[in-house]
Amino acid sequence: MxxxxxxxxxxxxxxxxxxxxxxxxxxxxxxxxxxxxxxxxxxxxxxxxxxxxxxxxxxxxxxxxxxxxxxxxxxxxxxxxxxxxxxxxxxxxxxxxxxxxxxxxxxxxxxxxxxxxxxxxxxxxxxxxxxxxxxxxxxxxxxxxxxxxxxxxxxxxxxxxxxxxxxxxxxxxxxxxxxxxxxxxxxxxxxxxxxxxxxxxxxxxxxxxxxxxxxxxxxxxxxxxxxxxxxxxxxxxxxxxxxASDLQFIPSSLVDAAAGKHLSKDQYGFAPVILGVDVARFGDDRSTVAIRQGLYGNILWRGRGVDTMTFADKVATLWRGHAADAVMIDGNGVGAGVVDRLRQMGFAPIDVQSGSASALRNCINKRAEMWWRLRDWLRDGGSIPDDEDLRADLTAPEYQYTVKGLVQLEKKDDMKKRGLPSPDLADALALTFAVPVASRNAGAFERRTADDDYDLFAL
CATH class of the missing domain: 3.40.50.300 (P-loop containing nucleotide triphosphate hydrolases)
Known part of the structure; x- marks a missing residue:
């Protein structure tokens, strides 16, 4: 040569x-x-x-x-x-x-x-x-x-x-x-x-x-x-x-402390397995499935451009594979199609309406409540993967107080006006806090009333 x-x-x-x-x-x-x-x-x-x-x-x-x-x-x-x-x-x-x-x-x-x-x-x-x-x-x-x-x-x-x-x-x-x-x-x-x-x-x-x-x-x-x-x-x-500004709802320090802790859901076998499902509204949003068990949290799946029927099948597969006790789905808009399809398949997903009333007296609606509980969970030692997208989503939304002193989380449309994407990954994790789950009982769930004790959220 x-x-x-x-x-x-x-x-x-x-x-x-x-x-x-x-x-x-x-x-x-x-x-x-x-x-x-x-x-x-x-x-x-x-x-x-x-x-x-x-x-x-x-x-x-x-x-x-x-x-x-x-x-x-x-x-x-x-x-x-x-x-x-x-x-x-x-x-x-x-x-x-x-x-x-x-x-x-x-x-x-x-x-x-x-x-x-x-x-x-x-x-x-x-x-x-x-x-x-x-x-x-x-x-x-x-x-x-x-x-x-x-x-x-x-x-x-x-x-x-x-x-x-x-x-x-x-x-x-x-x-x-x-x-x-x-x-x-x-x-x-x-x-x-x-x-x-x-x-x-x-x-x-x-x-x-x-x-x-x-x-x-x-x-x-x-x-x-x-x-x-x-x-x-x-x-x-x-x-x-x-x-970020003083209006940042979840401080970066909380997210940094939670990221990459390497906790395993096996450490929390006593706690219910909960999936949160955020359904994409627009082409640049992501349909996302998150899991939480005790102090363990993770993102199971994310994707763009998937139709509601295909996404429902994906959720069903993850539901069975993780023997989830409860699956909570953002049922607003296109999310309703995923809820309906899963019910046709014999599942019982929880339809979460983010604009509905909050069980917490200091939050204006269900979405603010879910994020409030998510923030408390992080403070109590919750763990998340060291995922740059999840970090960004968790720290992106700002908040304000209404004239009645209620916490109101920034709307997704307003975030987009600031040049930020929809916080789909964080929303999916927040959805796992929509309804308390009473006990570890694979395949079933039990709702509690707003007046019941919410200590399970600290698990």
């Missing part, structure tokens, strides 16, 4: 595996966080968003991928942007120069790095730096190539108008984009990638606590100076968005 054929085979392997390129061509050892991002970006059409604490190596990651793109592809263009020239030239371009020196001589001798471009002397492909300011909204516009790869550093600081202008180029078939930032803002294109538009993105979080590139002393110093509950700690250490 000739040397050229061998080189072509190596490049082809690197093209499919950016992590192999980093390890072999650059002699670098990516962290587990960086490795996950490298895998995600390997696929044509990749959309990768990374929220990160300070110093986890996100700019290094971008420099690796820029060099990977130029070394492994022909007809490639890499528009690179950041809010400031400092971030582009003093940080990112410096990283490219440093790692470019480690390339094998075949590529290193061809590499040419100027103030705003990176290219190989004998190749038309290039990476170009463009500052992404509002007055420079064309930063990501007008690029055309067989392989387009966009890189956005400190994306939280990029004005939305820059992304809006870039939509044409970003829609090019097979184009890829990687954007990363300290998550300082709770609005904008970057924030929406983790919330309203989350299904379009591969979303990663680089916490300092899990990064080998960050000294443990850093997190301790931030915690001592500002507190672990502070927004500065969330953003700079955990790589999480700052806390």
């Amino acid at each position: 000739s040397a050229l054929v061998e080189i072509a085979a190596v490049v082809e392997r690197w093209r499919r595996n950016p992590a192999a390129f980093v390890r072999e061509a650059l002699q670098a050892r990516p962290s587990k966080q960086q490795e996950a991002a490298l895998r995600a970006f390997a696929h044509p059409g990749a959309r990768v968003a990374i929220k990160s604490g300070h110093g986890t190596g996100k700019s290094t990651l971008m420099s690796w991928l820029i060099l990977w793109a130029l070394c492994c592809f022909t007809d490639v263009k890499c528009p690179v942007t950041a809010p400031t020239a400092h971030q582009l030239q003093d940080v990112l371009w410096t990283e490219v120069r440093k790692w470019g020196e480690r390339l094998p001589s075949l590529w290193r001798n061809e590499l040419e790095v100027t103030t705003d471009t990176i290219r190989f002397k004998s190749c038309p492909s290039f990476a170009v730096a463009r500052t992404g300011r509002k007055e420079n909204s064309e930063a990501l516009q007008g690029f055309h190539a067989g392989n387009l790869m966009f890189f956005v550093d400190e994306a939280s600081g990029i004005d939305d108008v820059v992304f809006q202008v870039a939509q044409g180029a970003l829609s090019t078939p097979g184009s890829r984009i990687l954007m990363a930032a300290n998550p300082t803002r709770t609005s904008g294109y970057f924030y929406n990638a983790f919330h309203r538009d989350r299904d379009r993105w591969t979303r990663l979080t680089f916490s300092c606590l899990e990064s080998p590139h960050v000294a443990p002393e850093y997190a301790r110093e931030i915690a001592e100076s500002y507190g672990e509950e502070s927004d500065i700690y969330k953003v700079r250490v955990l790589g999480e968005f700052p806390g």
Whole structure:
């Protein structure tokens, strides 16, 4: 085999595996966080968003991928942007120069790095730096190539108008984009990638606590100076968005404490098995089935575009498979079809009307009551999976008090006006609190009146 054929085979392997390129061509050892991002970006059409604490190596990651793109592809263009020239030239371009020196001589001798471009002397492909300011909204516009790869550093600081202008180029078939930032803002294109538009993105979080590139002393110093509950700690250490407004119904701290506890429902064999079923109203909503037994909670199934008959069959299968004592379904609107179908099949689902009267005197309706009980359950030690979508859903709704002092949860339509998706996963879990279930008796349920004791909700 000739040397050229061998080189072509190596490049082809690197093209499919950016992590192999980093390890072999650059002699670098990516962290587990960086490795996950490298895998995600390997696929044509990749959309990768990374929220990160300070110093986890996100700019290094971008420099690796820029060099990977130029070394492994022909007809490639890499528009690179950041809010400031400092971030582009003093940080990112410096990283490219440093790692470019480690390339094998075949590529290193061809590499040419100027103030705003990176290219190989004998190749038309290039990476170009463009500052992404509002007055420079064309930063990501007008690029055309067989392989387009966009890189956005400190994306939280990029004005939305820059992304809006870039939509044409970003829609090019097979184009890829990687954007990363300290998550300082709770609005904008970057924030929406983790919330309203989350299904379009591969979303990663680089916490300092899990990064080998960050000294443990850093997190301790931030915690001592500002507190672990502070927004500065969330953003700079955990790589999480700052806390929402005082109107947030379920605090992020409660959700963080509940996520990933690894409790098992087998620990709560004495407690009833309850399924909550939220039925999608619109095309971008998700039909969802949640389970709760004691302090154990989980999402069993989620999906879009499923009709009510098919979804009813799915619920029936899960009902039998988990020997549920009660299945509570949002019977509003299209949910009524699922309730009716299950009754035709011989089941006895509980039809929950979220707008009906609350059994709690401080809540305006059943929906506010269910979420109130869900919040109390989390405070009492409830466990949920470490699921980014479920986290977002639980912390999304705001609340207010009516003129009579009753708690009113934010409507889904109002959430959509704020750019947030329907909190379907959290709604399904909240539905498990609609009616108390008296005892563990597979396949049956017993309703209680509003005046009965509700201690079972603390299980």
